[in-house]
Amino acid sequence: MRKKKIKKINRKTALIFVIMSVFFLLFAKLVYVQIILHGKINRTVDKMINRENVETPKRGDILDFNRKILATSIKKYTVFLDPKVIKDFNRVKTVLANNGIKIKEKQLSDFGNTSYVPIAFNINMDIVDKIKKEQLKGIGFVTKYVRQYPEGRLLAHILGITDSDGNGLEGIEKICNESLSGNTIMTKIRRDGCGRIIQDKLVNQSKTRGQNVELSIDRTIQFITEEELRKVFEKYKAKKAVCIVQDPKDGKILAMVSLPDFDCSDKIKDISILRNAAISDVYEPGSTFKIVTVAAALETKKVKLSDTFYLENGKFKIADHTIRDDHKIQGSASLSKSMEMSSNIGMVKIAQKLGSENFYEYIRKFGFYSLAGIDLPGEERGLLMDVKRWNALTLPTVSFGQGIGVTALQIINAYSAIANDGILTKPCVIKKIEKLNADGETEMDGNILESREIRRVVSTETAHAIKKILKNTVELGTGKSAKINGYTVGGKTGTAQKVDPATKTYSTKHYTASFCGMVPAMNPAFVILVVVDEPKGSSYYAASVASPVFANIARRTAEYLGIEKDDVTQTIFKHK
Amino acid sequence: MYKPFLTIIFIIFSVFVYLWQQNTSMRFAYKVSNLQTEYNKINAENDLLRLKINSILALEKMYKVAKEKNLNRPDEKTIVYID
Numbered sequence: 001m002r003k004k005k006i007k008k009i010n011r012k013t014a015l016i017f018v019i020m021s022v023f024f025l026l027f028a029k030l031v032y033v034q035i036i037l038h039g040k041i042n043r044t045v046d047k048m049i050n051r052e053n054v055e056t057p058k059r060g061d062i063l064d065f066n067r068k069i070l071a072t073s074i075k076k077y078t079v080f081l082d083p084k085v086i087k088d089f090n091r092v093k094t095v096l097a098n099n100g101i102k103i104k105e106k107q108l109s110d111f112g113n114t115s116y117v118p119i120a121f122n123i124n125m126d127i128v129d130k131i132k133k134e135q136l137k138g139i140g141f142v143t144k145y146v147r148q149y150p151e152g153r154l155l156a157h158i159l160g161i162t163d164s165d166g167n168g169l170e171g172i173e174k175i176c177n178e179s180l181s182g183n184t185i186m187t188k189i190r191r192d193g194c195g196r197i198i199q200d201k202l203v204n205q206s207k208t209r210g211q212n213v214e215l216s217i218d219r220t221i222q223f224i225t226e227e228e229l230r231k232v233f234e235k236y237k238a239k240k241a242v243c244i245v246q247d248p249k250d251g252k253i254l255a256m257v258s259l260p261d262f263d264c265s266d267k268i269k270d271i272s273i274l275r276n277a278a279i280s281d282v283y284e285p286g287s288t289f290k291i292v293t294v295a296a297a298l299e300t301k302k303v304k305l306s307d308t309f310y311l312e313n314g315k316f317k318i319a320d321h322t323i324r325d326d327h328k329i330q331g332s333a334s335l336s337k338s339m340e341m342s343s344n345i346g347m348v349k350i351a352q353k354l355g356s357e358n359f360y361e362y363i364r365k366f367g368f369y370s371l372a373g374i375d376l377p378g379e380e381r382g383l384l385m386d387v388k389r390w391n392a393l394t395l396p397t398v399s400f401g402q403g404i405g406v407t408a409l410q411i412i413n414a415y416s417a418i419a420n421d422g423i424l425t426k427p428c429v430i431k432k433i434e435k436l437n438a439d440g441e442t443e444m445d446g447n448i449l450e451s452r453e454i455r456r457v458v459s460t461e462t463a464h465a466i467k468k469i470l471k472n473t474v475e476l477g478t479g480k481s482a483k484i485n486g487y488t489v490g491g492k493t494g495t496a497q498k499v500d501p502a503t504k505t506y507s508t509k510h511y512t513a514s515f516c517g518m519v520p521a522m523n524p525a526f527v528i529l530v531v532v533d534e535p536k537g538s539s540y541y542a543a544s545v546a547s548p549v550f551a552n553i554a555r556r557t558a559e560y561l562g563i564e565k566d567d568v569t570q571t572i573f574k575h576k
Numbered sequence: 577m578y579k580p581f582l583t584i585i586f587i588i589f590s591v592f593v594y595l596w597q598q599n600t601s602m603r604f605a606y607k608v609s610n611l612q613t614e615y616n617k618i619n620a621e622n623d624l625l626r627l628k629i630n631s632i633l634a635l636e637k638m639y640k641v642a643k644e645k646n647l648n649r650p651d652e653k654t655i656v657y658i659d
Binding site: 058068069072073074075124125148150151152153154196197198199219220223227485 | 602605606608609612613617620621623624626627630631633634635636639652
């Protein structure tokens, strides 16, 4: 009996011993894994489940004056293969082919020893979703924001371009790159055994995304301008054509076109096409510059509106050079008549009364040979010889717009100063830049368009007199083709000879035809400049090349903006 | 007699609560991650649709359509203004 009891105890003890041993072994293993191998395992697991993710923010949108989208970024996908994971290559090929993605390689081994083979770029989300549903192994997707321009070629030179990483290279994309780019942030994600992702923290994308930029450009006026300018550009097979529409009151640009242009979404092969001729190209303005001469002379009171000038019967010799008038006037003509008929000789005589120093001072006052300060890259300051180096021919030639280099922007800004009763303003294309507040909500920085006045160039009286002269020029003089039904127009034509690079003298074949004008003439709502460089064919004069384009753009813009018709007599007459 | 038993029960219950809490937080983490993905997806879809609308309403396209349909600007004389 006692023996049996000892046996029982021994069996019990043995069982407990075994269980304890198992537990001890497990405990020992636990200690080994948790304490001794702790660091190594943690590092391995960390590598397997923890990933650092760079959150690329969405680039801000570029909007027009009415908040229509001109440029935006869309999430697109790069589809890649991991040949090491693919099991059924034929099925992968079929599924991808069904979704419009073709793989050139016939065998899986053709890819070589790699885990990343990109096979399709810029794929839309709906296609990616279809492929994902097939649950194929060895197919991956990388997201990327791609810049899109829904309006195509419209505003190409102003919007500019971005590189493949989304950095602005030209235009607004470049100037506002910092605001548009947003903040790149690093986030941590965890991936479980099934590949499911758990984010370490939630990212409010609206806080990281780039700020929207609102332009002063109105896409409808831009479209009208582009359409009309393209017609003349193609008709006259011109080398270049530029048109700017500006609001003279605050200097904001309503439209700016440079031709030839490009599509922002296309690959740019010739980078010279990116050059925005409206602000970067310097040209001799010709007769459109005459308002500077007349305004300076009137402002300094060197001449009066009632003064008359003998116009030398169309030929005037100065420093062994003969200056000619295209529209010959016999005898004398008033200051206004000289402008109406675009008399070069009349301008020379006014400039001689004004003197070189005064004239130079007013040229600079009007903003020539200085940067206008527009918020676009690549602006030129123009060409102008220092007044101390002027020779006997400089004053006469500059008085009618030859021998001086200006940009289209400077000319329209000078006309806008006259339209704005003598006050020069800083031109701008950016209206507002969106700001994000602490809650990630958008608010606008509204002070960009404010206080853009640079200086007073001439008095209100002088500006008023110039506007009247410009009105007469369209009604009675060389600018008749710029007339529009129902509105009074003030403006000036300019047909400038270009310098032939071969002979380094003024060419008799190459001209720059331009027209700059304002509507309505005495209280302008907008100013338009049209410049056509080297129009081909027999009619190269501004009156037949540039003025009609101005008229079409001005009429359509005035109607679009709902500007009240001010030329009642003309409207009634036409309706009769 | 009941003390060790209650202690074991308490330990098991505590472990259970701890595991349940861990499990629930994991489930919520998955749910939140899925919702975040869904939100991002809807946002991306929204952007794409906005782009499509703007592309359709692009002035150049509208001009082409108008040209195809022979739509012309009305003559000013034919317009009747009603006050």
